[in-house]
Amino acid sequence: MREQLDESKTVWENVLPTGDVVEVDGRSVHIITYLQNFLFTPDRAKTKVSVLSGGERNRVLLARLFSRSANLLVLDEPTNDLDVETLELLEELLIDFPGTVLLICHDRTFLNNVASSTIVFAENGEVREIVGGYDEWLNERKLQEDDARRKAETAKAERLAKSAAESGTKPAKMSFKEKQELQQLPGLIEQKELEISQIEQKLSDPDFYKTGSGAADLAARLNQLEEELMIDLQRWEDLQTRNGQQ
Numbered sequence: 001m002r003e004q005l006d007e008s009k010t011v012w013e014n015v016l017p018t019g020d021v022v023e024v025d026g027r028s029v030h031i032i033t034y035l036q037n038f039l040f041t042p043d044r045a046k047t048k049v050s051v052l053s054g055g056e057r058n059r060v061l062l063a064r065l066f067s068r069s070a071n072l073l074v075l076d077e078p079t080n081d082l083d084v085e086t087l088e089l090l091e092e093l094l095i096d097f098p099g100t101v102l103l104i105c106h107d108r109t110f111l112n113n114v115a116s117s118t119i120v121f122a123e124n125g126e127v128r129e130i131v132g133g134y135d136e137w138l139n140e141r142k143l144q145e146d147d148a149r150r151k152a153e154t155a156k157a158e159r160l161a162k163s164a165a166e167s168g169t170k171p172a173k174m175s176f177k178e179k180q181e182l183q184q185l186p187g188l189i190e191q192k193e194l195e196i197s198q199i200e201q202k203l204s205d206p207d208f209y210k211t212g213s214g215a216a217d218l219a220a221r222l223n224q225l226e227e228e229l230m231i232d233l234q235r236w237e238d239l240q241t242r243n244g245q246q
Contacts, residue, residue, distance in 0.1 A: 005060060007050035011040055014049055015064045022067050025098070038063040038089065055083040062090060071099035079107045108134045131204055132215055139219035146223065150230045157234070174242055182239040185232055192229045196222060 005014050012031055016022060022034045035045040038059045049060060058081070065073075073094075079087055087110070094101055094114045105111055111118070112133035120128045120137055130137045174182075199222045202208050208215065 005049045005057060008048065010048055011035060011045045011052070011056075011060050011063075014060055015067055023069065024067070034067065035063055039085065054081065055086050058082055058086045059089065062086070062093065066093055066097075072102070073097065073099065074102045076104045077106065078103070079105060079110050112136075135216045136203070136219060139216065139223065143219075143223055143226065146227060150227070154230075154234060174239070178239060179243070182236070182243060185236040185239070189229065189232050189236065192225050192232065196225050196229065199225070 012035065015035065016031050020031050021028045022031055023029075024034065032042050032045055036042075040056075040059070040063075044056075049057060052060070078090060082090065091110065091113050094103075101114075103111070103115065112135050115133040116131070118130045118133060118137050120130055122128055130140050199218055203215065203218060203222070
């Protein structure tokens with residue numbers, strides 16, 4: 001993209017060929033003030049592009065891109081060749097952008113920082129949309145794998161229980177501790193279901209990912225709760241069955 005810059009002209013002239021005012025979010029902003037948002041001092045804004053560093057040239061391109069009125073941006077590998085300073089600036093610009101951004105990028109950290117949803121091509125050819133960035137997709141995939149494993153384990157346990165029932169095996173008498181557990185399990189299950197619902201509500205809110213407030217940790221907690229809930233439900237069913245057979 002750097003070849004789009006006219007090296008014989010200044011930063012100002014490359015961003016705004018005529019005039020000295022840029023329209024930003026419905027506001028008129030002087031070009032010098034606008035360029036300061038892209039880390040150009042007033043003197044540097046009047047410098048020719050030919051003497052700029054690679055990082056500065058990238059910031060000129062960003063300044064020109066975001067000076068144009070648009071509600072849709074399509075960016076293909078925008079982080080290539082960006083220095084840390086420019087990369088952080090781009091993250092801020094995309095987070096604050098009021099429209100839609102279609103982003104193709106190999107930088108997982110960048111995706112996690114700016115993406116509010118991720119389009120995923122699953123192994124079965126299905127195209128899905130996941131709330132959040134790349135880490136959220138990894139967590140979602142792990143949840144799916146864990147769910148499939150739990151279903152397989154539950155089906156196996158049911159087959160074994162059916163086999164034992166058909167063979168006439170009499171269930172062991174419930175102990176006092178197991179009877180107490182049977183009474184307490186519904187309350188524990190209800191608490192976990194409530195917490196799961198609250199976490200799912202947070203994770204489904206795109207604004208939640210803009211705050212950097214530990215979405216990965218919350219997704220891990222959700223995974224843990226769902227595993228515990230499956231175990232509790234299976235345990236409650238087993239105890240309930242044994243209690244009814246006595």
